[in-house]
Amino acid sequence: MKRGLVERLENDTLLVVIGDHGMTMTGDHGGDSELEISAALFLYSPTALFPSALPQEPEIVPQINLVPTLALLLGLPIPFGNIGEVMVELFSVVEDPQPHSSALAQASALHLNAQQVSRFLHTYSAAAQDLQIKELHRLQNLFSKASADYQRLLQSPQGAEAALQTVITELQQFLRGVRAMCIESWARFSLVRMAGGAALMAAACFLCLLVSQWVTYPGFYFCPLLLTPMAYGLAGAIVCAGLLTATGLKPDPVVLGAMAAVGSLLPFLWKAWAGWGSKRPPAALLPIPGPVLLFLLIRFAAFFSDSFVVAEARATPFLLGSFILLLVAQLHWEGKLLPPKLLTIPRFCLSASTGPPRHNGTHALGLGVGLLLCIRLAGLFHRCPEETPACHSSPWLSPLASMVGGRAKNLWYGACVGALVALLVAVRLWLRRYSNLKSPEPSVLFVRWGLPLMVLGTAAYWALASGADEAPPRLRALVAGASVVLPRAVAGLAASGLMLLLWRPVTVLVKATTGAPRTRTVLTPFSGPPTSRADLDYVVPQIYRHMQEEFRGRLERTKSQGPLTVAAYQLGSVYSAAMVTALTLLAFPLLLLHAERISLVFLLLFLQSFLLLHLLAAGISITTPGKYISQPWFIQGQ
Incomplete structure (x- = not known):
């Protein structure tokens, strides 16, 4: 082919043949060796x-x-x-x-x-x-x-x-x-900074793991996580700057920040080891199902593959789908999809079937199918990497300002605002369903009034950004100023909400009690699972009466540690109200950093989280052989 092409070349034509990269004698072609980064260049012309x-x-x-x-x-x-x-x-x-x-x-x-x-x-x-x-x-x-x-x-x-x-x-x-x-x-790469950043990320993940285990105890408070680490981090940065100055080295802001972060972790890690780590086995630090941990390890190892950048759009959905199927299969194999018997003492004047119902298996299967459907829908919003020129990114990722046609733009704008409203309504309905909107706490008041303001500000910013080129000349200065103010206002509201959530993370209040002596509730025996609404109305109040007495006793034993305002209302859910509120607040600043139609992806992510946490909670028993009920972080309710 090349010979025939050369014979047909004119005198004013130049033939250029070049390769994209080379390879070693063993076939490797993704590294940085001389043979791998060198490519052949062939130039030919009859002249x-x-x-x-x-x-x-x-x-x-x-x-x-x-x-x-x-x-x-x-x-x-x-x-x-x-x-x-x-x-x-x-x-x-x-x-x-x-x-x-x-x-x-x-x-x-x-x-x-x-x-x-x-x-x-x-x-x-x-x-x-x-x-x-x-x-x-x-x-x-x-x-x-x-x-x-x-x-x-x-x-x-x-x-x-x-x-x-x-x-x-x-x-x-x-x-x-x-x-x-x-x-x-x-092309300046600091291996020391890279290693330090990886170590800080690992330490932060370990810290989050410890916090997720400590929140199950009534003596846990968030204020020490905010004030004490800041003091220790500032002290660590000052000490590091002094040592660098004394040795004649120039203080590096990155190194100072890393030392401040390390210093902020020290008090909490010491408290965890001295007050909690020595009393419980190390296995309690990893209350994570095996498939979840396996999926995370595979996802982490994939980053060390040269071809993963090209195949990431196909590999990640495959791994996630395989993880869901593996999780459902494991839950079915271990028999965790069948609910245990509530009590084994016979109940008077009421008979019930002793065989456990099998609706939980169908429920878990429906959750798995819903997750697989969400994964397929997420493929509609794919973005191709630069290394794959043959791939075409989804047109839904472009901003609304780039669309031609007012009707289509208005329809997409309505869909994006509808996604915001759906997210807000879903969060408020969920909080109201689990009695978390009945409290006059600042964080709850912010959810009532602050989240609608954030939705309104985001929608107004999208409207201005999508129609900025169509604004009249006399209003362009006003539109430009509002386009700067609105995102900052939304980000400020999100930061305020997060600070309120750290200050008072509990979203329900304890009911005031008098000093009258308490008497233990006598539970009426009940056998078998509830089969009707009347059975549920009979069993649930007794269970919660017993839980409140146990929890109140734990609060009294830890009263000297600080103010206690925690109480449990209703059956809760598979995630806490504080976590739902925090994720919702973090979603709005992230939405402002992306195109408008990404709001549909965020709504899809919240739905995936809802289904995944419910699926994980389906195989976890709420009964433990210990004295108290202890639950992992993803099935804690308020």
């Missing part, structure tokens, strides 16, 4: 390209040099962000009778290339401050001198062969110096 004989060994040129070379050969402008250097050999005129024509053509190509690089360097240095100032001034002076010499040669080109070669050398020095300076500034 002679090089004035002298070719060298024995192939010449090595940077791949970025191909961009300005092809741009000038095709008569196109050189891309603005290019820092490559033209291949001057391709601009030689071998059979031209006029003297110095090849050198003049090479100098012209290099000068055009240098002008483009100089414009980019001037613009980039004005926007960013990461280039070396001294080297930048030297390169600018070199370009000014070479450009002045080139302009002088154009006015008197006779007898200037040596001057032309000097100009070519100066322009090449400028281009290569700019490339070296940019590479030194952009």
